[in-house]
Amino acid sequence: SPSVENILGYSCEEFLCQYSTFMPNTLLNTLVDDYTRRTMQGERVAPYELEIRHKNGNIHTLKITENATKDDKGQIVGVEGVAQDVTQSKQKHMQLEKLSLAVEHSPNAVVITDKKGHIEYVNPRFTEITGYSLLEVMDKWPSVLKSGNTPNSTYKELWETLLSGHEWRGELQNRKKNGDIYWAREHICP
DSSP states (O other), X not given: OTHHHHHHSOOHHHHXXXXXXXXXXXXXXXXXXXXXXXXXXXXXXXXXXXXXXXXXXXXXXXXXXXXXXXXXXXXXXXXXXXXXXXXXXHHHHHHHHHHHHHHHTOSSOOEEEOTTSOEEEXXXXXXXXXXXXXHHHTTSOGGGGBOSOSOHHXXXXXXXXXXXXXXXXXXXXXXXXXXXXXXXXEEEOO
């Protein structure tokens, strides 16, 4: 279809003339044979991903969904498919995985809350420092760490800063699960 040009940069004519450069016959035959075998056995053929080179030289990842075309006798005579370019989505997913790994292995405690301030996530370093696991603090406020030794004016300033859309930096004296007091240099972002 004309969308081939949007996805791969080639006109329909170019694509049909150069199809074997995108999909070598050995790969095409393997895919069709596998599809035919699985369909004949009544299996549902799940979408799969295929990497294809765009006209500009970049590799694009396509998510392919196929359906068999059968004749009156139920024999497969062709395969129809839809290709969706998932390149950007895969790149974003890989970037999120990298960020997730960085947070998981950060030497600093990381706490993520929802808009109301309820804890949704803590990294392993938070657990090491405070003694609280994610399950113990999930849906609680970070005030679970309050020692009672930090002036209320500090918390007032903290919340006013966050609610105005700015980052707050400062020190808080907190309490671990075992009751020990510790100082934390905080960097909190709304």
